[in-house]
Amino acid sequence: MLVDTTGLFLSAVGAVAGVVSAYFAYVAVRHQLSRRRRRPVPSIAPPEPVPSAEGGPRYDVFVSYGREDADWVRAFAARLREAGLNVAYDEVVSRPGEIRVHTVEAAIREAAHGLLVFSAASMSSGWVRQEYAALMQSSIESGRLFIPVVVGDVELPEFAATRYFADFRGLDDRSGHDGVYERRVDEIARVLHGR
Template sequence: MDTTGLLLSAVGTVAGVVSAYFAYVAVRHQLARHRRRAAPRTPLPAPSPANGAARYDVFVSYGREDTDWVHSFAERLGEKGLNVAYDEVVSRPGGIRVHTVEAAIREAAHGVLVFSPASMSSGWVRQEYAALMQSSIESGRLFIPVVVGDVQLPEFAATRYCADFRRVGDGAGDDGVYEQRVDEIARAVRSR
């Protein structure tokens, strides 16, 4: 082999080693970036106390102006055998509202949000919506939008079938439609 061939062979070998090294560095860099992006999220705490069962069947979020409607609605769900939580049920004198509501959402198997003009303008309800929706997406908990007013559902809520109470009264003189809707919700919660 002449000197030129030997020189070209050496240059080719060095070029191959250098390109292999840079490919190795690029792959390591990509893997490190992927690991940083795919770092596991802190999972939500379990939906229940130590015994493995949820403390509440459902947590109900709503706007203040809908309190009377929600009291009646929660009572009807209770009559269907569900253990219903909402802020007034779980609050205690001297308790811190945000911690109490967070615990109730965490300890509920599923979530209901009453969508009305009042709830759509409430900062508290927006926070509860975020927690309920995140829990539904990450943990598979049921999220049921209950519509009682003329509102447009947020995008994520609109992906769920809603219980529409807009043209339904409070159960008195509505041909049983109110009770039918409450029954549908209770069956959905019990079946999960």
């Protein structure tokens, strides 16, 4: 009977030793995996605005929009320029033969602030989604202003919805509306000028 008890005891010790060694192997593997996850991922966010020859950003604001809103954006950007702002958007910064993604990326990087025109067209555009991501990340990481401008009946994405938006639904530069359009453009211009 003594032999049977000793064998049982040694079997139990062996089982415990196996469980303990399996646990330590598990901990070692988890530690290695968590170290891999913590490695810094290189950022592809636009850096701080690139200074112009005068020392400030090259553009006061970059405007992102959907193609179908191009006429509205041209008139809107013209009003911002009349208010003394240097406005960048794809049609303004593009030159024949240049690569679109590089040109737009440079304009976003060289702008002090960002503005996105939200409409059904912009919400369904792959280009606008990429520009939105760059503008929002830049706003969060470097404090640049991000201004949502709503021109259509759309639900703002979660991050954009954290900002007060400029409501231009039903308004354009020819709409009259007792000067509401002009007052909203002026308000955006004042904010972008830092006033």
